[in-house]
Amino acid sequence: MxxxxxxxxxxxxxxxxxxxxxxxxxxxxxxxxxxxSARERRSGDMFVSLFRSIDFLALVAFAVVCARSVAPHGFFTAPFGNILPFMATTLVLYWAFYAAGLYRFGRNGRVWKHLVKLACVFAGGYVMADFIADFSINDYAVTAAVRFWIGATVVYFMLQHLLWWSLVDRWRRQGxxxxxxxxxxxxxxxxxxxxxxxxxxxxxxxxxxxxxxxxxxxxxxxxxxxxxxxxxxxxxxxxxxxxxxxxxxxxxxxxxxxxxxxxxxxxxxxxxxxxxxxxxxxxxxxxxxxxxxxxxxxGISEDDRKAMLKRAEDLIIGTLALIIFSPLMLVTALLIKLDSPGPIFFRQCRHGFNNETIRVWKFRSMYTHMSDATAAQQVTKGDPRVTRIGRFIRKTSLDELPQLFNVIKGEMSLVGPRPHAIGMKTGPSESARLVAEYAWRHRMKPGVTGWAAIKGSRGPLDSAEDVRRRIALDVEYIERHDIWFDLYIMAMTVPCLLGDAKAVR
The missing domain is CATH 3.40.50.720 (NAD(P)-binding Rossmann-like Domain)
Structure with a gap:
């Protein structure tokens, strides 16, 4: 110390x-x-939900593989009694994991107690599966398959939960x-x-x-x-x-x-x-x-399930988008380099979740010596600071594509309130001081696109009324957000941006 x-x-x-x-x-x-940061701690909490999902998939995978030995011609043609022990026990085991508190990982808990509880759960599962196998079909082959399945599964889960425990312990030591x-x-x-x-x-x-x-x-x-x-x-x-x-x-x-x-x-x-x-x-x-x-x-308490789905959405769609748009991003980077001297990317400090300061990536659209890292001056029509290529990529929002790196890193989301530069001005005043509820938009990760963006509130904020309208739309999104709403906003982003000829960017 x-x-x-x-x-x-x-x-x-x-x-x-x-x-x-x-x-x-x-x-x-x-x-x-x-x-x-609070964002990093929430991502740690979400991994507990991920553990449960992985456990469920592992239970199903073991059951399917072992059940194949007593259903060589397919599950639909096999006697129902051959499959029933695996189906019923898998569901009961997954419920028992949760009921026994195997995902709590309490600070005062002990790993040996956790493993003992896990062993007890599987002992109960073994008794149940063995009873169902004997009662439903009384076939030695089925009973042997069930016993092998339980034995292999308990060894695997002992090792897997040791891994879960060590990961949680490491995250706890890291704060x-x-x-x-x-x-x-x-x-x-x-x-x-x-x-x-x-x-x-x-x-x-x-x-x-x-x-x-x-x-x-x-x-x-x-x-x-x-x-x-x-x-x-x-x-x-x-x-x-x-x-x-x-x-x-x-x-x-x-x-x-x-x-x-x-x-x-x-x-x-x-x-x-x-x-x-x-x-x-x-x-x-x-x-x-x-x-x-x-x-x-x-404050808004974020539902763990929705948070996990949103993070999965960001990782899956964000990675696919990065792969699909990579040729376009390479061409854009080359044109920027040929158009004016200076770096390809422009990085700007902006507010993220819970007022966290994050460094947002964009393609550079201004002359290097005129770049405005604090957004002290809003962009105007025919702004001399914007390069020729910059006008095009700002109008089409291609300058925002590098923010996919922020999404994959976990600092941003695909959909959310757009991140504003720290100290951004609306006229002579700082935008954050014009609306009392301004910081409410930071109760969620900022997004590459958002509800406000497709509703016409994008680009500069020229008046206090513009700020109020955007904050109202951002708060509305935070209260309504779910995966289907996100998919709708993503689907509407391109046509809304292309049809928004009046926006100054």
Whole structure:
């Protein structure tokens, strides 16, 4: 812990105007070696769902292969009693995996207990399959096939679940499965919560924010007070925060309401920690966070299944699109190089999920010495900064194709709110300051295309009304999104872009 600190540690996330303090003191008692973004932690959670899917496919594959020995002429011509033990036991085993908690991978769990539970599940499956085989057909060949199937399957799953366990343990050590929170309120409730969290070590508390800085200490139970609530709204730490917990006396209704209204502009989930007075111990106080009985105030809880389907959609369609469009991308890259001096690609820092800063790839469409990395000046018709090839690729949105690399990397999605440059201006004002709900669009990964894009809201935002319209469309997409809606938006993207002659790009 005394070694040279890596990038993205907690001291990097403190306020720019913070006084110079020993970095180790500013990191507090939780001391994460590396801050892991909320996006990366969610991707780790989705892998548990992937484990279940792989287990199901493996169960079916083993059953089909072993059942072939008692159905040499095909499953449809074989006696039903030959196939029934494999079909019924496969379904029961898959249900039993879930019922036995074999996908929980708890932090306090032990791998040997996990394997014992797995063995017990298969023992029950063996008894069931053997009974069905004897009862339904009483054929020695079927019974032998069933016993071999169970034996081979249990060995395979023991090894596979050892792999699952080692992967989860590795992700946990990397911080990908440990949720990070910040607390609003330097109160006695926050102190109890921190003490309990330190004892359990199931969560990282990255800092505290409180409006009453003049009367508060620099730290509560070792966790640093990083600023007031207003500073939290634009703080560099927010992309690493899974949840903001308001730990105030709920009897101070006016103060609680004011703070919650301020926090609603953030993409992070906000929860109210209530009834702390009734907690009998620090462990009880901690369990309220660990078990999530929190009164949700704002934020959208992403459904694991939908998230997994969306990621699979991005990987499959994104990879296919990259292969299909690679010749076009090569030609575009060559034309850019021949048209004007400078690099082929333009990389720009933009906001991603949960306000995370990501570097978005595009084909360069402006002269290198006129490039605008912060989008301080919106593109206008006949803009002299845009090259000849740039006008064409911007009009046809070919300049966006390199963002497929961001999609495959997991920083973007094929469909979602379009990523805006950090500090983008609408007229003289920063776009993010024109609409209170602006950050809501960061509650989902940004997309290569989106609902707003096909509804005509693409390109520059020339007025506050333009910003409001785009935010409304982005929030509508976030509330409605599913795989079919995504496929519809992708199908409509090309005709909408080609028919949008008025858009300035």
């Amino acid at each position: 005394n070694a040279v600190l890596p990038r993205h540690t907690l001291e990097d996330a403190t306020r720019v105007d913070s006084p110079v303090i020993d970095p180790r003191d500013r990191r507090g008692p939780f001391r994460p070696e590396k801050l892991v 990908k499965l440990i949720p990070s929170i910040v607390i609003v309120g330097a109160t006695k409730y926050a102190e109890k919560l921190i003490e309990a969290a330190i004892a359990e070590r199931h969560v990282n508390i990255l800092g505290i924010f409180d409006d009453r800085l003049s009367r508060n200490p620099e730290a509560v139970a070792g966790v640093p007070v990083l600023g007031d609530v207003q500073s939290l709204l634009g703080h560099k730490i927010t992309p690493y925060v899974d949840q903001i917990v308001v730990a105030l006396d709920t009897s101070a209704k006016a103060r609680v309401k004011t703070i919650i209204e301020k926090l609603r502009s953030l993409p992070n989930e906000v929860s109210l920690f209530v009834d702390m007075e009734n907690s009998q111990s620090a462990k009880a106080a901690w369990s309220r966070v660990a078990d999530m009985p929190l009164a949700r105030v704002s």
